[in-house]
């Protein structure tokens with residue numbers, strides 16, 4: 001670079017001054033006080049919608065739940081015991097499902113296409129669930145991983161490559177800290193977690209390996225096994241993740257890092273499965289839920305009524321985003337590595353809905369009201385910089401007029417449009433604050449979408 005006419009002294013000073021200041025002066029010490037204060041990378045709040053994928057050896061029996069092993073062997077629930085007695089030889093062990101997990105039709109590019117079409121902005125794959133089977137060739141999971149058994153492929157790598165090369169989605173991984181039946185975990189447990197054999201020789205090495213090899217931008221911890229975060233060395237690990245890991249600038253984590261840390265420590269809050277509080281929280285949160293109401297893993301015994309309808313899913317998304325959350329919507333692929341048509345349809349339906357209404361979802365902020373006082377099925381989001389408020393209504397009023405109690409209109413400036421329709425709509429003020437919008441008279445074919453609609457309100461307060 002040459003700066004014409006710059007006096008020589010100034011130039012010399014410029015050259016002498018140190019290069020850019022250190023990328024980030026601040027380092028996070030391994031305490032919750034410091035780690036909890038780390039600002040959440042912005043992409044996460046903008047993304048709003050992700051896909052959760054529960055896949056593992058539990059996808060082989062694909063009966064009941066991904067908690068199959070626990071319910072069968074630990075709780076001995078009759079339906080699981082009967083299922084095994086009826087369908088497998090008496091000496092059959094859970095481990096024998098491993099080689100049957102073939103993933104024969106697994107095509108990561110096809111998954112990536114479906115996820116892209118869903119409108120999601122990130123995915124979170126179960127790299128290891130409580131059964132302990134790792135979907136990558138973990139050096140610490142001898143003979144119980146997808147490279148040496150079952151698929152004989154590095155599933156995590158294949159999906160990472162497809163997501164990163166074919167889509168604009170972020171790649172994230174779920175990881176279960178504990179394992180139901182790992183002998184070292186059980187030994188540590190019986191020492192009331194005074195011993196740390198399992199966390200030190202299995203969990204932490206695997207976490208470092210996973211992050212270094214696959215650079216997940218969401219690290220979704222789960223399964224603390226009722227052990228405190230000190231047992232898992234969670235603060236030490238997170239300090240490394242935020243200070244020194246290859247994803248330190250963009251990674252987000254959740255809040256499941258040890259007994260009592262949920263809804264309290266870590267990155268964003270998940271609080272409980274299917275968490276959807278219906279009101280604002282002072283902290284970024286995520287509603288993780290499943291399309292199959294009863295299971296996260298694939299179930300061959302599911303009935304059509306067990307799956308949430310697209311109307312119910314859109315409602316989840318809208319309520320969640322209006323209250324400041326992200327939606328993490330789960331599917332369970334089959335043991336063959338296919339995404340069943342019912343899941344694929346729901347994903348693609350979300351995508352068609354978001355094509356029209358995405359403007360009211362992505363990159364939005366919450367508004368002064370989350371849902372309307374007159375009609376509670378109207379939910380609000382906003383884009384303050386554009387002076388815009390979005391009112392998403394989940395039922396089309398039979399009168400053709402939508403009464404909104406919250407937005408205060410300005411006679412000269414307010415403009416109302418239906419997303420996907422585009423022309424300004426007639427409106428009148430209602431009561432002291434409020435507005436009545438005359439919806440366009442559209443035939444069924446002319447409706448921009450069918451499971452919820454959005455009014456974009458410009459210049460309302």
Ligand SMILES: *[C@@H]1O[C@H](CO)[C@@H](O)[C@H](O)[C@H]1NC(C)=O
Nearest residue numbers: 030200204205233235236237
């Ligand atoms: C545990 O955390 C400490 C910091 O608190 C760190 O120095 C150490 O490397 C961590 N150990 C592992 C195995 O992560």
Ligand SMILES: *[C@@H]1O[C@H](CO)[C@@H](O)[C@H](O)[C@H]1NC(C)=O
Nearest residue numbers: 278319371372373374376377
């Ligand atoms: C929506 O708004 C109404 C009225 O303000 C309120 O009572 C209700 O709890 C809100 N939430 C839901 C989920 O409807």
